[in-house]
Amino acid sequence: MDAETTRSPDLETLVILLGFGKEAEVRDRLKGMHPADIARLIENLDEDVKPRLFALLSPEQASEVILELDDPSKRLILRALPSERLSEIVGEMDSDDATDVIGDLPADRAVTVLDRMEQEDVKEVQKLLRYEEDTAGGLMQIELVAVREDETAREAVEDIRAKGEEVGDLHNVFVVDRHQHLVGIMPLRKLILVPPETPVSAIMERDVVRIGVEVDQEEVAQIFKKHDLVSLPVVDAAGRLVGRITVDDVVDVMEEEASEDIYHLGGVHAEESVLSPPSWSVRMRLPWLLVNLATAMLAANVVNLFEGTIQALVVLAVFMPVVAGMGGNAAIQTITVIVRGIALGDLTFQNSRRVLGKEILVAVGNGVATGVITAVIAYFWKGLPVLGLVVGIAMIINIFVAGLMGTLIPLALRRLRFDPAVASGVIVTTFTDVTGFASFLGIATLLLAYMR
C-alpha cells in the first residue's frame, strides 16, 4: 500500500478538542469514521488519552473498534474499561469475537463481565471458550443459518427471513438432518432460481467441504485457499454442525501467520508493532539479543584458540568477517526458502531428501563461485597466493555448511514440533560462525609456513 495515500484523520485536532473538554464535538467527528480508522487513530494516541477517546464511542462502534486495535492498545483499554460497559460492548459482538475478548481477560474479570451479559450470549461464549484459540473451534462463530433437508424452498426462505437478520455475511445456507448432522449446503442463488415447492434435498449440494473443531488454524486457511471458499461449516466428532468460519476471519489468520514467520525470522516477538511501547520492546527483544550474545561468545572462543596464528599473521583478522559473514548470508537464504516452504506446505517429508539435495548443489555452486572470487581478491590485495587459497577454501566449506544446516535444522525443529522460524537462524549462524572461523584459522595454522 502506498503510505502517502492513506492520510489518517487529523490526530492533532482531536487531541486539542479533547484537551479543551469538547467531548461532544469529538464524538461527532468519530461518528462517521470507519472502525479500522478509529483504531489506527487510537493506536497513535498517548497512553493516557487512549481510554478517554475510546469512552466516547457508542457500544456498537466500540465493539468493532476493539477488534481492530493492536494488542498493546487493546490490553490498555480493556484494563481501563468499567466491567459494565465492557459487558455491553461484548454483547454487541459475534460469538467468536466475544469469546476472543473474554478469553483474554483475567479469570475473575471474565466472570464479572459474563455476569452482566444476556443469558443467551453467555451460553454461546461458554461453549466457544472450550476450544483452543488457534483451532477451527476457536475461529468459528455460532451464528449461522441451517435448514432441514426435508423442508421446501419456501420454508427455507422463511427460516432465512427469521434468522437471517442477526446473521451477518450470509452466503451459504447449511442443510442438516433431524439430528443436526451436516448433510449439504445450499448457495443462496439456487434458492432464488427454483419454484417454492422444491424440496431442499433436491437443490442442495451434497459434496460439502467441512472441518472438525480441533483442526489447527493454519490448516483451516489452507483449505479456504485450496477450495476458494467464503464460508466453511465446522462439525463435531459426530458430524453435527456446530459453527461456521467466514473468509474474513481466515484472512486475518493468514496475515497473522505470515507476520509471525517474518517476525520470528527477524528475532522479534510476534505481537510487536511499530507502535509498541519502547520498554515493552526492550523486554521482548533483549532476550533474543542475549541468546545471540551467547552464541557470539562461542564463536569468539574459537577465534581465541587461534590467537597465536593471528599474532603470527595479523592479515587473517582482516578476512575473518568476510568468511563468517558470507556463511551467515548464505544460511539466511536457505533458511528463508525452507521455512517458507514448510509454512506453505510445499515442503513435506516425502520431498525433503530431494530438497536437501537441491540445497547442497546450490551451496556448492555459490560456495565455489564466491570462494574463487574472494581468493582472487585476497591474492591481489595482499600479494599472498596461499592466503587467497585458504580464504577460498574456508568460504566454500562455510557456505556448504550453511546450505546443509540451513536445510536440516528447520526440518529437525519442525519434526520436534518447534516453530522452525524462531530458532533456525540463531542455530544455523552459530554453526556457520564456528565452522567459518575454525576452518579459516585452522587451515591457516596448518599452512602458516607458506603464507609469509
Place this chain on the structure above:
Amino acid sequence: MDAETTRSPDLETLVILLGFGKEAEVRDRLKGMHPADIARLIENLDEDVKPRLFALLSPEQASEVILELDDPSKRLILRALPSERLSEIVGEMDSDDATDVIGDLPADRAVTVLDRMEQEDVKEVQKLLRYEEDTAGGLMQIELVAVREDETAREAVEDIRAKGEEVGDLHNVFVVDRHQHLVGIMPLRKLILVPPETPVSAIMERDVVRIGVEVDQEEVAQIFKKHDLVSLPVVDAAGRLVGRITVDDVVDVMEEEASEDIYHLGGVHAEESVLSPPSWSVRMRLPWLLVNLATAMLAANVVNLFEGTIQALVVLAVFMPVVAGMGGNAAIQTITVIVRGIALGDLTFQNSRRVLGKEILVAVGNGVATGVITAVIAYFWKGLPVLGLVVGIAMIINIFVAGLMGTLIPLALRRLRFDPAVASGVIVTTFTDVTGFASFLGIATLLLAYMR
C-alpha cells in the same frame, strides 16, 4: 499446517505407471483428484515427466491445475504445450486467469493462442491485458451479474437466471444506471426476502465500497480486510462498472505479498520455492551474495586500517565478531518491525518521527544492557578492565547505529519508491559492520596504552 497430515498422492506409483505407458490408468487416477493436489504432484516430478503428466488432464482440469502450479513448473509446461491445446485450456478459464496466462507468454505465442480462441473470450482478454498485473484492473474479472436500478426484483431474478450459471462465486449483484455507472449493490439474501414487484432501487444498498482500475493490489487487499468483503466492484475513471474482484484472488495476493517480504528480507528471489531447479536458484541467489561480498570487503578494509592495533593486542580479534554480530542482529530486529509496519500500513509518514523515537529508546536500552554484560564478560575472561570498557562502548554505539539506520533506511527506500524489504538488510548491516569495527578498533587504538 502439519506437514505429516497432508500425504501427497503416491508419486512413485504414477511414475511407474507412466514408465510402462499405462496412460489410461494414470488418467483414471487423476480424475478424482483436486487440482491443487495434482499441481503439487507435478511440481515434485522430474522436468521431463511434468509435461507428460499434464498432457493426460482434461482441458477443464488442466485449466485449474495450471493456476495452482509454481512458476518454474508453469513456465516449463506452457513452453511444452501445443498452441492449439493451450487455446482450449485458456478458453475454460475466467477472464482474469486467462489474461494472466496469456500475459506471461512471449508476444508471438500469445497471438497464436488468441487466434484459436473464441471471439468473445479474446475480446475480454484484450480488454484486461491493458491493465498492469498488480493493479485492481489486473486482478479483476469481467464475469459478473449487474442489474438495472429500474428493474423489479422479479426481473433481477430473471437476469441472474440468465447470466448466473456462467458467473462463479455469485454473492452480490451489482446495480447500475442506464449508463453503466455503479449505483448500488444488492446482497442475494435481500432478493429472496422481498415481494417480486419491489423495485431494485428500493432494496439495493447505495453505500458501496468500490475501487478504481489503477489502484495497486496491496491497497486492494487492505480494502478487503478493512471492510470484510467477499467481492469488490471495479470502476473506470467515469465511475462505470468494468469488473469485480473476488476474495479468493485477494487471498492469493496477500500470500504473495507476505512471501515477497519474507523472501526479500532473506535475500532470496520472490519466485523461489523449495522445488526450484538448483541451477536457477544459484543464478538467483549468487548476485545477492556478491553484493554482500562487496560490503564485507568494505568492512574488511576498515579492519585493515587497524592492523597495527590488532598486531599490538591480538585479543581484539577475538571480540571483533561479537561487536559486529550483535549490531547486525539488533539491526535485523528493527528492520523487521519497520518493514512489516510499512507493509501493514501501521507506519505512515505522520507517525514516523514517533516510531524513530521509539527505536532509538529501544536501541539505547538494549545497547546499554548487552554492552554492560559483554564488558563484564570481557573483563573476567581476559582480566583487562579497559578492554571490557572498550568492548562495551563499541557495542552501545553499534546497537544505536543499528536502531537509527534500521529505521531510517527502510523509510528512505520507501520514500524513493524502492521495496524496503529488498535492500534494507544489506545497507544497514554494512553500516553496523563498518561502525562496529571502526568504533571498536578506533577506541582501542586510542586507549591502547591502558590495555596491556
